[in-house]
Each structure stands twice: as C-alpha cells, then as structure tokens.
Amino acid sequence: MSESRKKLCLALVVVFAVNILIISLVQYAGAASYKKGSSGSVVSQIQTLLKNQGFYSSAVDGIYGSGTEAAVKRYQQRFGLKADGIAGPQTLAYMGISAQGGATSSGSGDVALLARLISAEARGEPYVGQVAVGAVVLNRMEHPSFPNTMSGVIYQSGAFTCIDDGQFNEPVADSAYNAARDAMNGWDPSGGAIYYFNPVTATSKWIWSRPLITVIGKHRFCS
Numbered sequence: 427m428s429e430s431r432k433k434l435c436l437a438l439v440v441v442f443a444v445n446i447l448i449i450s451l452v453q454y455a456g457a458a459s460y461k462k463g464s465s466g467s468v469v470s471q472i473q474t475l476l477k478n479q480g481f482y483s484s485a486v487d488g489i490y491g492s493g494t495e496a497a498v499k500r501y502q503q504r505f506g507l508k509a510d511g512i513a514g515p516q517t518l519a520y521m522g523i524s525a526q527g528g529a530t531s532s533g534s535g536d537v538a539l540l541a542r543l544i545s546a547e548a549r550g551e552p553y554v555g556q557v558a559v560g561a562v563v564l565n566r567m568e569h570p571s572f573p574n575t576m577s578g579v580i581y582q583s584g585a586f587t588c589i590d591d592g593q594f595n596e597p598v599a600d601s602a603y604n605a606a607r608d609a610m611n612g613w614d615p616s617g618g619a620i621y622y623f624n625p626v627t628a629t630s631k632w633i634w635s636r637p638l639i640t641v642i643g644k645h646r647f648c649s
Contacts, residue, residue, distance in 0.1 A: 460513040464490040467539040467577040471523050472513050474581065476501055478592050486581045522595070536576045537606050538598075540564075543580050544609075545602035546588035548645070553601060555643035558616040560609030562647070565620050572620070616640065619647035 460469055469490045476482035481504070482497035495511040502509040507517055540560050548559040566572035566579045573579050581589065588594040616622065617639040624644050628634070636648035 459515070460490055460518075461511070462490055462492065462495045467536060468523065469494070470577040470581050471539065471542070472498070472518075472521065474589060475521050475523065475595050478595060488577050488581070522597075537603065537610065539576055539580060540606040540609065541602040542594060542598050543586065543588065544605050545598040546593040546596060547586060548602075548605075548643075549593075549599055551643040551645065553605060554615045555645055556602060556605035557608045557613055558619070558640075558642050558645070558647060559622060560606050561614040561616045562619050562622055564609055565614070565616070565618060569620050615642060616647040619649060621648040622646060623648075 460472060465488050467488065470486055470488040472490075473482055473484075473486045473488070473494055476494070476497045477486060479501070481500045482494065484493045490513075498513055498517065499509045499511040501507075501521075502511075502517060505520060507520060513521070513523075540563060543563060544556050544560050548556045551559070563576065563579050567574055567576065573582055580586065586594075619639050621633065621636050622645045623630075623633045625634075625646055626644065633648070639647050639649055641647070
C-alpha cells in the first residue's frame with residue numbers, strides 16, 4: 427500500500443470516529459435535557475418539585491408546556507442557573523432529579539420513579555414491605571379505576587401523601603431501587619392489593635372498610 431493511500435485510509439478512520447463521537451454527544455445531550463414538547467415521568471418529577479417549592483401552580487401532567495417552561499426559568503433565576511427554561515443536566519442535577527431513561531422511557535425511568543415512591547412511602551419498612559408498596563402501584567396500573575401509566579398512578583391527586591408533604595423529593599434509599607425492580611419483575615407480596623395504609627396514622631374511615639389481604643410491617647394491604 428502506497429504512503430498516500432495509507433494517509434487517506436487513516437484520514438477516513440479519523441473522520442468516521444469523529445462523526446460517531448458527535449452523534450453520541452448529541453444523543454446524550456438530547457436524552458439528558460427536557461424542554462417544551464417533552465413528556466413523561468421525569469417531566470412529572472420536575473413539575474412536582476417546582477410545585478412543592480412554589481415555582482409552578484398548574485397540574486402535574488407530565489407534559490412540558492409553556493407553564494412548565496416558565497416555572498423552570500423562575501427556578502433557574504432563583505438559583506443563579508442559566509435561565510433558558512430547559513431542564514438540562516445542570517438544572518436536573520441541581521434539582522436532584524435523574525435523567526436516566528429519557529423523557530418518554532418506560533424502562534429505567536419508571537424504575538427510578540417507582541423507587542422514589544417506594545423510598546418516600548416505605549422508608550424504614552422491611553424489604554418485603556417495600557416491594558409490596560411497589561406492587562400496589564403496578565396493580566393500580568392494571569385496575570380500571572386508576573390511570574394506566576406509572577406517572578399517572580403516582581401523581582394522581584390525593585393518591586400518595588408523600589407527593590404533598592415533600593417526602594417524594596427526599597434522597598432515594600438504595601434498597602428502593604432493588605424493590606422497584608423486584609416489583610416490576612412480578613413479585614407481589616401484597617397479594618394483589620390496590621390500597622395500603624398505616625393504621626397508626628390513617629385518618630380516613632373509608633380506608634378501614636377495604637377488605638384486608640395482608641399485613642406487612644406497619645402497613646395493611648387491602649383490595
């Protein structure tokens with residue numbers, strides 16, 4: 427092979443490698459940024475955090491519209507971030523929200539969302555009780571009386587106290603991720619329950635009317 431031909435081949439290899447790197451960086455940037463037009467569970471997490479901190483007053487619907495964009499700008503201005511209304515890597519990191527799974531992913535994004543709910547609702551419960559709480563969310567997704575998506579069930583108004591009291595935005599326990607995966611893989615210690623409650627703190631008389639399936643830790647699981 428001539429010297430000129432070797433140089434041409436080397437140049438082509440370099441160009442190809444650079445193109446692959448650029449494509450990868452663009453895909454990463456797209457997956458880690460949420461802006462007007464995005465949707466999914468991560469968007470719902472962004473809206474919930476903004477709502478809990480007083481930057482957002484509309485419905486938590488998982489849709490990144492003009493209201494969410496404006497709320498993100500207010501948040502960014504408040505904390506000295508670039509106020510472009512885009513929830514990119516820096517803004518998400520400041521919020522403590524993981525961008526894993528992408529805006530419309532139903533895989534790892536749902537695991538992270540379910541783990542956050544489990545950690546907030548069942549922190550301190552035995553591991554089997556954590557899995558059971560995750561199973562309740564999945565059982566509701568299959569039940570005609572509830573939304574059929576993970577974010578829909580979790581963010582349904584009045585469904586989980588942790589959404590309203592801010593516990594949902596606390597750091598997620600490592601065990602909650604394992605519990606979320608076990609629940610999503612089919613383990614249901616709740617026996618098909620669609621409700622659970624702590625009898626020590628429950629204030630609703632109605633919840634006591636639900637047929638009891640099992641008791642795990644401090645929670646009663648009901649149909």
